[in-house]
Amino acid sequence: MSWTTIKLVDQLxxxxxxxxxxxxxxxxxxxxxxxxxxAKPDPSAIVFPISIKEIQGIxxxxxxxxxxxVPSGGRTGLSGGALxxxxxxxxxxxxxxxxxxxxxxDNLVACEPGVITGDLKKFAESKGLFYPVDFxxxxxxxxxxxxxxxxxxxxxLRYGMTRNWVEGMKVVTGAGELLDLNRGLKKNAxxxxxxxxxxxxxxxxxxxxxxxxxLTSQPKxxxxxxLGLQKIENTVKTLTIFKEKLNLTAFEFFSGTAMQKVIEAxxxxxxxxxxxxxxxxxxxxxxxxxxxxxASALYDKCISSGYVVEGVVSQSQRQAxxxxxxxxxxxxxxxxxxxxxSDVSCRISKIPTFLRKLEKILGGFSPHFEAVLFxxxxxxxIHINLLEPIEMDSQKFQEECKRLSKLIFKLVQSxxxxxxxxxGIGLTKRPYLNYSRDDAELNYMRGVKCLFDPKNIMNPGxxxxx
Ligand code: 2HG
Ligand code: ZN
Numbered sequence: 382m383s384w385t386t387i388k389l390v391d392q393l394x395x396x397x398x399x400x401x402x403x404x405x406x407x408x409x410x411x412x413x414x415x416x417x418x419x420a421k422p423d424p425s426a427i428v429f430p431i432s433i434k435e436i437q438g439i440x441x442x443x444x445x446x447x448x449x450x451v452p453s454g455g456r457t458g459l460s461g462g463a464l465x466x467x468x469x470x471x472x473x474x475x476x477x478x479x480x481x482x483x484x485x486x487d488n489l490v491a492c493e494p495g496v497i498t499g500d501l502k503k504f505a506e507s508k509g510l511f512y513p514v515d516f517x518x519x520x521x522x523x524x525x526x527x528x529x530x531x532x533x534x535x536x537x538l539r540y541g542m543t544r545n546w547v548e549g550m551k552v553v554t555g556a557g558e559l560l561d562l563n564r565g566l567k568k569n570a571x572x573x574x575x576x577x578x579x580x581x582x583x584x585x586x587x588x589x590x591x592x593x594x595x596l597t598s599q600p601k602x603x604x605x606x607x608l609g610l611q612k613i614e615n616t617v618k619t620l621t622i623f624k625e626k627l628n629l630t631a632f633e634f635f636s637g638t639a640m641q642k643v644i645e646a647x648x649x650x651x652x653x654x655x656x657x658x659x660x661x662x663x664x665x666x667x668x669x670x671x672x673x674x675x676a677s678a679l680y681d682k683c684i685s686s687g688y689v690v691e692g693v694v695s696q697s698q699r700q701a702x703x704x705x706x707x708x709x710x711x712x713x714x715x716x717x718x719x720x721x722x723s724d725v726s727c728r729i730s731k732i733p734t735f736l737r738k739l740e741k742i743l744g745g746f747s748p749h750f751e752a753v754l755f756x757x758x759x760x761x762x763i764h765i766n767l768l769e770p771i772e773m774d775s776q777k778f779q780e781e782c783k784r785l786s787k788l789i790f791k792l793v794q795s796x797x798x799x800x801x802x803x804x805g806i807g808l809t810k811r812p813y814l815n816y817s818r819d820d821a822e823l824n825y826m827r828g829v830k831c832l833f834d835p836k837n838i839m840n841p842g843x844x845x846x847x
Contacts (some may be wrong), residue, residue: 382404384405384582384835385425386421386425386426388402389425389426389446389448389470390402390426392442392446393426393428393439393442393470394426394764396430396438396439396442396613397429397430397431397435397438397439398426400741401428401430401431401476402426402427402428402429402796403426403427403428403429404426404427405424407531407680408427409417409423409424409425409426409427410422411463412424412453412456412465412471412473413417413427413465413466413471414456414463414464414465415456415457415458415459415461415462415463415464415810416458416459416518417452417458417459417460417464417615417807417808419460419461419464419807419808419809420464420466420818421466422464422465422466423465423466423467423468423533424451424465424466424468424469424470424471425448425468425469425470426470426471427453427471427473428470428471428472428473429473429475429476430472430474430476430477430638431476431477432477432528433551433553433559433591434503436472436525436553436559436590437553437559437586439470439472439493440553440554440555440556440557440587440588440838441557441610442799443470443716443838444555444557444836444838446732447639447836447838448468448469448470448838449467449468449469449470449837449838449839449840450469450470450471450472450527450838450839450840451463451464451470451471451472451584451840452472452474452525452526452584452588452589452839453465453471453472453473453474454474454494454495454522454524454525454526454527454529454842455473455498455518455521455522455523455526455727456525457498457518457521457522458526458527458528458530458805458807459722459724459840460769460801460803460804460805460806460807460808460810460826461807462529462530462583462584462805462807462808462840462843463584463807464528464807464808465470466681466808467625467841467842468843469841470634470725472588474493474494474523474525475495476494476495477493477494477495477590477802478495478496478497478500478523479492479493479496480491480493480496480500480501480504480520481493481591481594483508484565485508485758487548487565487567487595487787488595488596488597489548489549489565489593489594489595489596489745490504490505490593490594490595490596491549491591491592491593492524492591492592492593492594493590493591494523494525494526494528494588494589494591494592495521495522495523495525495571495590495591496523496524497519497521497522497523497524497679497787498512498514498515498516498518498519498520498522498523498524498527499519500516501519501524501594502519503765505596506599506780507509507594508610509599510543510596510597510598511541511596511597511598511599511600512546512594512595512596512597513536513539513546514527514532514533514534514536514540514542514543514546514846515534515535515536516532516533516535517546517709517712517713519757523545523784524592524594525551525589525592526590527543527587527791528543528550528579528589528592529549529579529580529581529582529584529801530543530581530583530804530805531543531544531580531803532803533760533762533802533803534757534803535631535633535708535709535757536630536631536775537629537759537760537762537803538629538630538631538632538757538759538760539629539816540597540630542631543580544577544580544581546567546594546595546654546735547576547580547593547594547595547616548563548565548567548578548593548594548595549561549562549563549564549565549576549592549593550562550563550576550589550591550592550593551565551589551590551591551592551774552587552590553585553588553590553761554586554587554690554831554833554834555586555587555833555834555835555836555837555838556587556834556835556836559581559590560575560600562574562575562576562579563576564593564624565593568678568694568823570758574680577669578829578833581805582610583805583806583807583842583844584642584839584841584843584845585830585834585839585843585844585845586798586829586833586834586839587833587834587839588828588839590664593607593665600630600666601666601667602666602667602668602669602698603630603663603665603666603698603701604664604665604666604672604673604676604695604701604772605630605663605665605693605694605695605700605701605704605705606615606662606663606676606680606693606694607651607652607660607661607662607692607693607704607707608660608661608662608663608665608680608683608689608690608691608692609657609659609660609689609690609692610658610659610660610688610689610690611657611658611659611690612655612658612659613658613659613688613736613737613740613754614733614734614736614737615659615687615688616634616659616736616758617662617729617732617733617736617758618683618686618688618742619661619663619683619688619689620632620661620729620758620759622682622683622686623663623676623679623683624758624759626678627663627665627672627675627676627679628665628666628667629664629665629759630660630664630665631662631663631664631757632662632663632664632754632757632758632759633661633662633708633755633756633758633759634659634660634661634662634721634754634755634758635659635660635662635707635708635711635753635754635755635756636658636752636753636754636755637656637657637658637659637660638660638751638752638753638754639655639711639715639753639754639755641656642711642712642714642715642753643706643707643710643711644707645714645715646654646710646711646715647691647706647714649706649707649710652704652707652804657690660707661689661758662705662707662708663676664701676694677694679694680694685840700808708755708814709764711753711755715753715766715768715787718751718769719767719768719775719778720753720766720767720768720777720806721766721767721769721786722764722765722766723765723766723786723789724762724764724765724801724802724803724804725754725762725763725765725790725793725798725799725802726760726761726763726799726802726803727761727793727796727797727798727799728759728761728796728797728798729759729762730795731798732761734759734771735763735792735793735796735798738792739754739763739765739789742785742788742789742792749770749773750767750768750770750781750782750785751767751768751770752765752766752767752768753765753767753768754764754766756802757802757803760801760802761798762802762803763775763802765789767785769780786813786815788815791816793816793817794817795815798815798817799817800813800814800817801817805844806843806844807843807844808842808843811842811845812845813843814845821846826845827845827846827847830845830846830847831847834847835847
């Protein structure tokens with residue numbers, strides 16, 4: 382341990398019990414990184430506060446001694462937002478994971494930020510209700526991190542992003558003040574709603590220390606159709622047909638390469654006799670006989686128009702879950718290929734142009750890169766994963782991908798889209814933020830950061846600095 386770390390730890394243990402300050406190399410490595418693996422972790426210590434008071438103490442110390450802090454939840458982020466690679470103190474919410482209170486009249490639940498998303502979903506179920514934000518990492522991600530990144534996922538089409546479900550939050554700003562924002566009110570016309578500044582702020586303004594989230598009623602009999610398609614442009618045509626007459630809960634798409642990788646990695650059998658170039662997965666609430674008839678008429682229309690070649694529909698909850706496995710297993714199934722990830726969005730109306738031009742860029746740029754395309758098409762959100770060829774040197778691959786991402790970001794910009802649909806800016810996309818935000822906006826962002834975190838101690842180097 383260096384001399385400065387010893388001094389720092391001496392001070393930290395005056396705020397939290399010594400057993401809740403860690404600095405073993407294995408802890409520093411484990412808590413210093415997220416799923417992006419974008420840089421080598423190098424934090425100076427990890428602290429595990431158990432109360433708002435302790436968090437205020439840590440922030441006040443950081444301001445006094447001028448050391449940086451990194452808020453840490455489930456660290457499932459893919460943009461390096463929770464990476465600590467510059468001697469920061471990581472503030473882990475693992476020990477602040479209690480559900481505090483359920484208000485039945487308002488369907489509101491107050492939670493500490495370290496509650497795992499899946500645990501809140503189970504809690505909602507136990508009350509006969511539903512917390513609709515869902516994604517593959519919900520078994521590990523924490524609510525504080527979800528709010529800090531405005532997490533999206535597979536149900537956004539019907540329920541919106543995490544933002545829609547935050548009715549109140551307590552935050553400790555970078556300056557050390559405790560703010561109690563919106564207090565679970567549905568209506569509150571008293572001026573600036575700071576809650577929304579903290580949602581998606583990626584830990585750069587302060588710590589989210591308590592949340593009040595809304596629950597809703599459970600969906601009835603979610604039914605899934607998996608469709609095989611020949612051409613990428615038919616994915617959007619299929620979406621248009623289904624969206625017009627059905628209230629969809631999800632509309633996902635993925636490429637044949639994605640399907641192939643999932644089948645191999647998870648030892649699943651293909652739902653059809655052969656692999657199609659593209660698939661769409663349609664989910665809707667099958668709450669009455671009529672819905673199924675409508676869905677089947679829409680399916681027939683897609684077949685007769687030639688947009689879809691064949692499809693299957695789930696007959697039970699179990700079958701629906703099995704069909705989702707092909708989509709939800711993609712990230713895990715390609716992880717060993719060290720993929721370079723991009724997560725972009727644009728309006729649905731611009732998606733056909735976007736996809737056509739993207740195919741050209743990918744094909745023309747480097748035909749030896751295997752590209753896995755998938756995403757939440759119903760939200761205009763495309764995930765592009767480029768797999769590292771075995772024969773290529775890793776560093777060269779990363780450099781090539783960076784060149785390629787600039788072309789993709791230019792395309793996104795020309796389509797008025799976003800360079801980060803749902804994974805955030807973090808560390809990895811920071812150099813490219815200007816493709817989606819202009820100079821005037823970036824200046825206002827810096828101004829906001831300056832107001833809440835004047836000494837730039839909160840997650841420096843991520844999203845925006847002053
Ligand atoms: C998903 O939609 C996640 O499955 C992960 O957002 C996307 O791995 C990715 O690129
Ligand atoms: Zn996604």
